[in-house]
Amino acid sequence: SQTIHQWPATLVQPVGSPLSLECTVEGTSNPNLYWYRQAAGRGLQLLFYSVGIGQISSEVPQNLSASRPQDRQFILSSKKLLLSDSGFYLCAWSLGQGRNQPQHFGDGTRLSIL
Amino acid sequence: AQKVTQAQTEISVVEKEDVTLDCVYETRDTTYYLFWYKQPPSGELVFLIRRNSFDEQNEISGRYSWNFQKSTSSFNFTITASQVVDSAVYFCALSNTGNQFYFGTGTSLTVIP
Numbered sequence: 001s002q003t004i005h006q007w008p009a010t011l012v013q014p015v016g017s018p019l020s021l022e023c024t025v026e027g028t029s030n031p032n033l034y035w036y037r038q039a040a041g042r043g044l045q046l047l048f049y050s051v052g053i054g055q056i057s058s059e060v061p062q063n064l065s066a067s068r069p070q071d072r073q074f075i076l077s078s079k080k081l082l083l084s085d086s087g088f089y090l091c092a093w094s095l096g097q098g099r100n101q102p103q104h105f106g107d108g109t110r111l112s113i114l
Numbered sequence: 115a116q117k118v119t120q121a122q123t124e125i126s127v128v129e130k131e132d133v134t135l136d137c138v139y140e141t142r143d144t145t146y147y148l149f150w151y152k153q154p155p156s157g158e159l160v161f162l163i164r165r166n167s168f169d170e171q172n173e174i175s176g177r178y179s180w181n182f183q184k185s186t187s188s189f190n191f192t193i194t195a196s197q198v199v200d201s202a203v204y205f206c207a208l209s210n211t212g213n214q215f216y217f218g219t220g221t222s223l224t225v226i227p
Contacts, residue, residue, distance in 0.1 A: 088219075105151075
């Protein structure tokens with residue numbers, strides 16, 4: 001069966017520090033991968049999605065970036081964190097071929113910027 | 115443009131009551147998919163159901179049921195005989211072209227024992 005791992009579970013970082021959140025999927029090949037942010041108030045904001053290695057689509061311009069160095073690895077990064085980057089970050093995967101496939105989510109990372 | 119609206123921000127019910135969570139969507143596509151997710155306090159989103167635009171048959175799974183009506187662009191979710199474990203935030207989502215999902219803002223359900 002497929003599983004998704006996301007770490008760390010919680011992270012406290014000072015403003016201006018770098019960020020690296022990692023997400024890996026097991027049990028499937030060539031998944032679609034997604035990064036979401038959920039700020040206070042619950043809404044899910046799609047940040048990035050990827051349909052293959054090295055293919056990244058950005059939905060919201062900001063100081064975050066994403067990379068997919070391997071088929072089942074998706075990394076969310078920042079060179080300098082802002083206070084507004086605080087939130088709950090969720091990684092998700094779905095089978096390829098898009099729209100009819102449900103997304104399956106990791107446990108999330110709670111990021112607090114001080 | 116694609117949009118999902120969950121007008122109910124918060125709902126509270128007493129245990130064993132039935133509760134319906136509303137979801138209204140907008141899309142110009144004729145083929146699309148609708149989803150419901152549950153987010154318990156622990157944070158992870160749990161997939162509940164998928165429905166495609168050509169299948170308007172309602173579905174029941176235990177205490178959960180879903181009512182899809184294309185005429186009103188709605189995909190409502192009913193929990194029968196609610197339990198405390200149903201307390202969570204519930205998201206409705208739409209997927210049409212490409213690989214993107216459009217999530218509603220969620221409905222926070224509290225079931226009071």
